Amino acid sequence: MCDCGFTKGNRWFRYRAAAIIVENDCVLFATNEMDDYFYSIGGGVHHGETSEDAVIREVFEETGVHYEIDHLAVVHESFFGDPGGTLEGLNCHEISFYYLMKPRGTQELHGNSFTHGVKEQMCWIPIEDLDKHRAYPVFLKEYLSKEHTGVEHFVTHECVK
Numbered sequence: 001m002c003d004c005g006f007t008k009g010n011r012w013f014r015y016r017a018a019a020i021i022v023e024n025d026c027v028l029f030a031t032n033e034m035d036d037y038f039y040s041i042g043g044g045v046h047h048g049e050t051s052e053d054a055v056i057r058e059v060f061e062e063t064g065v066h067y068e069i070d071h072l073a074v075v076h077e078s079f080f081g082d083p084g085g086t087l088e089g090l091n092c093h094e095i096s097f098y099y100l101m102k103p104r105g106t107q108e109l110h111g112n113s114f115t116h117g118v119k120e121q122m123c124w125i126p127i128e129d130l131d132k133h134r135a136y137p138v139f140l141k142e143y144l145s146k147e148h149t150g151v152e153h154f155v156t157h158e159c160v161k
Contacts (some may be wrong), residue, residue, distance in 0.1 A: 001047070004045050005027060010089055012091070012118065013093045014044050015095050016071070016095065016096040017045050017052075017099070018040045018098045019042055019100075020036070021063075022086045022144065023103050025126060025128070026121065026125060027124070027127055028107075028124055029125055031120070031123055032118045033119065037134035037135065041062050042062075042096065043061070051099075052099070055069065061124065063109045065108075065110060070100045070102045071122070073151065074097075076095070078096065078156050080157070107124050129133075138158060
């Protein structure tokens with residue numbers, strides 16, 4: 001399948017579906033051996049695929065678990081770069097739909113996923129400790145510390161360093 005996105009020179013654009021998965025006051029992030037930071041669970045929406053179908057597929061690919069969607073929570077416009085990881089040298093622009101997933105009552109996962117050819121590890125981070133980690137997107141700690149009604153919109157300009 002073909003992701004909805006493109007690369008032109010050093011510019012990279014992607015339409016992404018992402019998950020907010022919370023279990024026992026911890027939120028699930030991914031990392032890998034090339035990047036020294038954590039990132040949200042999710043990935044590119046395939047051409048012809050809905051963002052809802054994409055997030056369910058991506059969550060299963062990364063965790064090995066079938067999570068259900070609770071609701072669309074956030075639309076995130078992100079502008080970022082990565083001077084030394086899997087996206088090295090790219091000027092990135094990403095539109096992400098973040099879905100809050102229904103909790104299962106367990107942190108047990110069965111994933112075996114890769115990103116850009118590099119093995120990923122899933123990590124449960126206590127929400128109260130998110131600011132102690134390099135975890136992207138940065139709005140999640142504040143978002144998870146409050147009650148919400150409706151869909152929220154965030155725009156961030158982040159350089160991963």
